[in-house]
Amino acid sequence: MAIKIEVSTRDEIMVVTVAGEVDGGSAPGLQTQILPLLQQEGSLILDLGGVTYMSSAGLRMLLLLYRQAVARNGRVALAGLAETIQDTMAVTGFLKFFTVADSVDQALTTLKQA
């Protein structure tokens, strides 16, 4: 299943929508596409509603994005995570680094408040 991403902005915050399976094969490509987007402005919303599978490699890619955002004192919010993926992230200790929201709108409000 190929990986697809779309980039858009909502109220000047970058929103990247990802669909497909994020694993050892697709994660490096995703990372090279998303990293430059962080250059201009720290914060980022990842709309992962379309992600059906996230492997360890995928989790590590998300954590690297988080590190880059923090380095630019921005934040990374994850929206629309499937319950199983959110659950595996919690159990393996990855979830606590991120702000998590059910939808992109909710992610926007939380990012703006903080």
Place this chain on the structure above:
Amino acid sequence: MDTRIDFYPTHQQQGYKLRPGRAFPFGATLVPGGVNFAICSRHATSCTLVLFEKGAPAPLAEISFPDSFRVGNTWCMVVFDLDYERIEYGYRMDGPCDPAAGHRFDRSKILLDPYAKAIGGREVWGEPPDWNDPYPHRARLIFEDFDWEDDRPLEKPLEDLVIYELHTRSFTRHPSAGVKHPGTYAGLMAKIPYLKELGINCVELMPIFEFDEFENSRPNPVTGETMYNYWGYSTVGFFAPKTGYAATGPFGMQVDEFKNLVKELHRNGIEVLLDVVFNHTAEGNEQGPTLSFRGIDNQTYYMLTPEGYYFNFSGCGNTLNCNNPVVRMMVLDCLRYWAAEYHIDGFRFDLAAILGRDPWGAPLSNPPLLESLAFDPILAKCKLIAEAWDAGGLYQVGSFPAYGRWAEWNGKYRDDIRRFLKGDEGMVPVLAERIQGSPDLYGWNKRGPTASINFITCHDGFTLYDQFAYNDKHNEANGEQNRDGGNDNHSWNCGVEGETDDPEVNALRRRMIKNALAILLMSHGVPMILMGDEVGRTKRGNNNTYCHDNDLNWFDWTLLERNADLFNFTRQMIALRETHALLRARDFFGTGPTQSDIIWHGTQAWNADWSPGSRTLAFMLRERQAGQGGNTSPVLYMALNSYWDALPFELPELPINYRWHLFANTALPTPHDIYEPGHEAPLEQFQHSFLVGGRSIVILIGHP
């Protein structure tokens, strides 16, 4: 990113780009652009790397190691451009098949890498495997990066520990546990608040190295249920956490999940000890499967008789040849890996006496493995706990070669306390030794009370509740006509065998459980509690439940309300131990810098009754200057009465402005049986004697 100048392919086989690898570390290591595979065998003549697509029945490719890729007895190779998450790997080893000479090479077998850091094949606990899979336990690659943030091993002083022995699956598998992922590391993580409330600061996990729960599984002749290798005392891989214990096992994230469990336990002030099994492997004897060691280098990994058969000091078919230099190195590498990569705080060695035997089974006076473990720089702060006996008759409780580093499961403590509690004669003198941390066993060459791990029950044998509800073992469910399991339980059923609704008998059983916990937590040495004993868990009289995946082993959490008084009693006793440094000594009384004393009393103050017929003992713990010159440190007093009727105990005098306060009295029903440390009930000012109920214990605190 590939900054190294020597990382380019030099060979090719079957479309895979290769180059000679690095001889260490052993196992499979991710390197820029590929994976470095390294494995050693002294007697193999050739070696082939076998690659699988994850879960596929047949291999994807077989790459034979060119002889130029060999360094001494170690084959090593880098394979480029592998998808780490989709690959499984194994080895074929060729060599002589001459059992009498100790060689059992078999090229047709695909062998598991002994240094595999993740193992597939049993992703979901108890899911029947494909029995004719040529490679049932498959080595996999892992990401070794994990964000520990600021976590590191807690390095708590051994004397401060209260150890809680638990089985990962049993702890939360019962539906009453109410956790999202029953029977897993994640389930255990969800119960950390329970452990904190109880006051536990160390958990000892029964084997979590990958093992095969289906090893000699068979239907139970009585119930028809499947009987498994449930406890896991038969290791398949020494470097991989059991995948079936991980909620994320099916997604291959068991390594991250277990590391996160250790991190969460540490964050809550709880140390993690691993129960490790280096005395035998899952390959059993000649009839057992060839999974790994037997096919890689049988003569090196196993203790063999001159005729090439397997010595059986473990009672499980084979004996790992721990004092062979290569195996010794593997054991050391394994423990260092868990200590450094998983932040593990210590290890409990199953049947550790075997580690002190030479390759022909003779006990060594200065076993190299135990010595190198005791002085290893990475393991320097790890607790090393030995079950100081083995199934070959070597019993070393008190004489285990310790180099001042090793602690031991004190089997004598277990038996002596059980016998005193049930009212055996002649136990008072030896009870006094146990309470002091067993100086009779550990008082030589600078060992202290922390050499003694005190326990009354453990996974092997009765639970504490069953200890006072059954005279005899009831192991019919194990399918061996009740012949398995020990017979020297020193238990007493308080008058009725098994469950009863007689209120007197049940009240006596609760009292006996409280008496046991009171002695355990007041004794010098390191106390260990068996999971569930704090709420009266029962195994219905079965003292050998190694094979049951059911409520014989599962922790029934509904016991929390039914036996809330036992939970409260345990919690307060642990709190008492935590409050009073007097109870957590590093040195035996009268030795070492701490100036504290133990003074023996009996039904008469200052005059303990050591006679054979006596069933009473009392003692007082205090700092030498207590009550003098402004020193207001508290005095602890404990009266133990294992006689069946009440006895008045004369109380020793206290310093002038001190007064006795009642902390615990197991003769009284809850909530009067125990108080919160610091909120004890004052006795009458003039009271100089206290009636201690039959088979009861009283603890008093003397303070201004």
Place this chain on the structure above:
Amino acid sequence: MVRQSIPANLSALSDIRRLVHQACQKVGLGEAATYRLTLAVDEIATNIITHGYEEQGLTGDIVVSIERTDQNLIVTLEDTGVAYDPRTRGMPTAEDLDKPLEDREIGGLGIFLALQDVDHFNYQRYDNVNHNIFEMNLV
């Protein structure tokens, strides 16, 4: 004079006390002495029932036999429970036996009360039967 076998359970205690009480009246023993003998027999009987039988998972009877000689009234309790000499908390050593009653580490609270005011107490065990013998002087 009297010999009766009574099932060893706690509810039988009042019957045992009644037997002793009637015998004391028949021989005209004083009220205080009667109470002390009744108390002694009750305490030892209680100990036999709980420790001798129930706690060992055994069942059995207590045989109460009462006879009178010209000097004293003798009550004997016979049971087949676990061997136990009330005069000490364990099997008596030689040195224990020649100590006077007061100095011995008497059994628990119950035994302590029982043996305090009995004129003479003896314990024997032969062919698997415990014999607890109480004597009160009549003269």
Place this chain on the structure above:
Amino acid sequence: MAFSANLEMVDSEARITLDGELDAAVAEQFRQAIEQAAQQKPQKLVLFMNTLSFMASAGLRVLVFAKQRMGSEVAVYVIGATGPVLNTLQMSGFHQAVYIQENYP
């Protein structure tokens, strides 16, 4: 002769009247009466023993454990104990912990 132990609460005073023969078979009844009394958190516990004709050590243990449980703030009175029962209390040293009176108040 049967045994009875009935509890009567008079504002902060728990009064238990004991009647008949208190032996190991009935001691549990006495302990439950004490338990109910303790739950009311009385300041005083008054035990009327005028018609108590017999008390074995089982009864004495219930008394001692009641005193231990109620601690030093609750005063315990024993009223009208007959000679032999009084003797039992004295022999065990229990009389030091309670107020012994012929009648009440």
